[in-house]
Amino acid sequence: MTAPARTRTSAELIEAEEPVLAHNYHPLPVVVSGAEGTWVEDVEGRRYLDMLAGYSALNFGHRHPALIEAAHRQLDRLTLTSRAFHNDKLAGFAERLAALTGQDMVLPMNTGAEAVESGIKVARKWAYEVKGVPADRATIVVAADNFHGRTTTIVSFSTDETARSGFGPFTPGFKVVPYNDLAALEAAVDETTAAVLIEPIQGEAGVIIPDDGYLAGVRELTRRAGCLFVADEIQSGLGRTGRTLAVEHEGVVPDVLLLGKALGGGIVPVSAVVGSRDVLGVLRPGEHGSTFGGNPLAAAVGTAVVELLETGEFQRRAEELGAVLGEGLTELVGKGVVGFRARGLWAGVDVDPAIGTGREISERLMREGVLAKDTHGSTIRLAPPLTITEDELRSALGSLEKALAG
Template sequence: MTAPARARGSQELIRAEEPVLAHNYHPLPVVVARAEGAWVEDIEGRRYLDMLAGYSALNFGHRHPALVDAAHRQLDRLTLTSRAFHHDRLAGFAERLAALTGTDMVLPMNTGAEAVESGIKVARKWAYDVKGVPADRATIVVAADNFHGRTTTIVGFSTDETARAGFGPFTPGFRVVPYNDLAALEEAVDETTAAVLIEPIQGEAGVLIPDDGYLAGVRELTRRAGCLFVADEIQSGLGRTGRTLAVEHEPVVPDVVLLGKALGGGIVPVSAVVGSREVLGVLRPGEHGSTFGGNPLAAAVGTAVVELLETGEFQRRAAELGTVLREGLAALVGRGVVGFRARGLWAGVDVDPALGSGREISERLMREGVLVKDTHGSTIRLAPPLTVTGEELRGALGTLEKVLTS
């Protein structure tokens, strides 16, 4: 790859953003201009190994040929109808996504937060229409340290004060319990509970993996209580952990699964709520909608993503290379790493605070040609594209070792 000519350098462009862009992000000081596979290139021609993959939105790497081809072909035909009309790509996309996830129905949306909001609406509607919860009494139980998005409803049940402070008043009807605590969950569930909404692995919290049996316990508890199990797989799903869905690491089938990020192939925002007909079938025309949800371009790219996952290749790669990742991180424990959690090609790495914050470690890695992102304190996330090679992965781990020990 060669960098395109630019009149201004990275720092000039970064400074130019300050007066015009609202400060909702604090990006690393790198200006990406081109990308392919697991690599990105800045405007000055420096190359970096992408070990974040857009928080899993780039599970298949940058500009995967099959996905780019699907987008190009659809751009020449039809991009948007709105859902006021049928189009020729949506039914095929929905059928294949339902088959991939073992579900009955698909509700297409755009962003992950939209999928969560849609899941909340569906769960409440189900509680009133099917379970018989009195009007406006439905509750949803969520886990502390969750990250489901940043809309006002969602931040209202976040325990992250940075996300919450200054945005109230918040929507009622949510109960927060500790993650990975079945006893606390059982105590919070009652006859008003519409659903338990959790991430099978908490990504933003630092890739927190629950104890074996926790997800199966949630499934059994919700079944006994007559409420729904809603799994937010927006970051963890679609191959990231070595399975199509992270819940598949236990014999668990949720009532509803929320998908996003990787579903758009790193090309367009695509999300979906998938689940049983009994649950998603409660929606009637006019009760929910989205102008762009399920648009032809999104359906074409989403179908190509499903086709990649149907082969099982990417799930196998994540599982096999996950062993390389875990072994490499284990070798760094006591050498700058104080602990880590990993499943498939996803890891939260706790760095010795004496060596710097997660942000500082991320900046040092960036200067050495590896891009990661911090979470909280001295924890960084590793989530390379599933197309990364073993050699590239070992190189990134070597760079982390260098940064931590030099």
């Protein structure tokens, strides 16, 4: 009788990855083997409070019962048809997502980067067919310190040299201006501008929140200039900031929304370009597509995500618990925290460099039983599942205080 294979330890599994996985990530040294709600467990059985939530892909926590049920139910029926045929889940998903976001039409894709690439293509097509920009002259204005993904076109307009170096030649057609600077944006927009593409809150840059009035200013400027406002809500959207969309904090309705991450409930990759009929209506059969985009499993899970958001519960939780997060971080200013930016359950926390880098603080937090991740320098990002309790949140803040104390 063959003995059962021995379960490898965390250290052994990390070591085993080195020769066979491309080194495009530098994860914290924790090997997760199970999760539920706001908690994850490693292969040795140690539990950790998740304060990152998959960069907002897990807004509803790990294995939310309603989402798991929707996935199981669909797995027993149909998972993929390609878009060569219709499926019975896609119409309902598109109808409800359009209604949730106040838009007309949905272009379903898979990953966030695919949504951004699709948004770029739609904006260019619209510029040529509707605005009348001469062929191949369309430009898109973006913000410095952006993060929209890592495809070759997207890194072409990144200002992060780590993301760009070694990946040229770069795609032309983009103008980069400082974030949160309406004057610079206005100076960059001209008759060739197809769209202004920005994050309502810059996540990877450290949860950078623009001044009040900036998003409304972008909306008005693009309206006057006759170009599109494309808002990348892949991280900031779907409840994270205390609203369904971050642009709602200023009552702004963009022409195009880019959604992803939480739209798949942490189960399957689901993204979407959502916009007005005047914009998305420029696409015709054969001009854009995706084999897996809009597949019935993704549509079933995505519909269940929309159902959760339709109640408003998660938006309220993010707003109410966001106040607790902000109060707790305020108390840590001067105790190792030199500043922070927070909206809803999302914060970028700047740590005194004398205490440690963001990576070092994240490793100390891990030893305290809390998982978070650094972004740039001595900044760490906090984005717990919206299902976190007040007690869990206060416990995480206590762990952060201990990590800052060394």
